Amino acid sequence: xxxxxxxxxxxxxxxGQEVTLRCKPISGHNSLFWYxxxxxxxxxxxxxxxxxxPIDDSGMPEDRFSAKMPNASFSTLxxxxxxxxxxxxxxxxxxxxxxxxxxxxxxxPGTRLTVL
Amino acid sequence: LAKTTQPISxxxxxxxxxxxTCSHNNIATNDYITWYQxxxxxxxxxxxxxxxxxxxNEVASLFIPADRKSSTLSLPRVSLSDTxxxxxxxxxxxxxxxxxxxxxxxxxxxx
Numbered sequence: 001x002x003x004x005x006x007x008x009x010x011x012x013x014x015x016g017q018e019v020t021l022r023c024k025p026i027s028g029h030n031s032l033f034w035y036x037x038x039x040x041x042x043x044x045x046x047x048x049x050x051x052x053x054p055i056d057d058s059g060m061p062e063d064r065f066s067a068k069m070p071n072a073s074f075s076t077l078x079x080x081x082x083x084x085x086x087x088x089x090x091x092x093x094x095x096x097x098x099x100x101x102x103x104x105x106x107x108x109p110g111t112r113l114t115v116l
Numbered sequence: 117l118a119k120t121t122q123p124i125s126x127x128x129x130x131x132x133x134x135x136x137t138c139s140h141n142n143i144a145t146n147d148y149i150t151w152y153q154x155x156x157x158x159x160x161x162x163x164x165x166x167x168x169x170x171x172x173n174e175v176a177s178l179f180i181p182a183d184r185k186s187s188t189l190s191l192p193r194v195s196l197s198d199t200x201x202x203x204x205x206x207x208x209x210x211x212x213x214x215x216x217x218x219x220x221x222x223x224x225x226x227x
Contacts, residue, residue, distance in 0.1 A: 104165065
């Protein structure tokens with residue numbers, strides 16, 4: 001398996017623009033997580049899907065952030081409009097609740113977002 | 117949520133055993149202890165998970181005392197490539213929301 005795939009790997013945009021981050025989880029995994037990592041705040045869980053359904057989005061910072069999972073193999077995290085304080089590395093992770101170690105999350109390589 | 121406390125940083129030399137201790141005084145009965153490793157510019161990677169006593173895999177060992185209020189990750193004979201941030205997390209199985217990543221411990225392995 002190729003692991004969790006994220007795109008783009010790097011994104012530079014200007015304040016006010018819409019940004020869409022994409023994630024393909026590991027095939028067969030039924031849970032998907034979006035995280036944000038910054039030096040100041042560390043690694044924060046933004047939203048968590050189980051079987052394509054959002055379970056907990058309390059970590060989503062503002063209404064400017066939205067996430068969707070239209071099917072088991074694809075998810076998006078959208079920021080509209082983007083602001084400089086959204087600059088961070090965004091990670092997607094997936095896991096299988098049916099696994100023996102269901103706290104084992106597999107992380108993608110991340111998307112480094114810079115909002116100018 | 118069970119809060120964890122671990123040292124901000126540690127230094128070691130190649131070939132030494134490294135022990136990183138994490139405190140989690142308010143761990144709940146159904147909480148497991150999980151450790152992740154993160155290299156620069158990469159996502160965290162699962163290392164080991166345990167509930168009590170000792171767990172060992174090909175990478176590390178995890179020691180958990182009877183009261184479970186702390187745990188120690190043991191890395192045998194570290195190499196330069198083990199330089200990374202190590203996170204201790206506490207939460208129930210399947211309760212992803214409870215998997216809060218703290219500040220972690222920056223381990224630096226020196227030659």
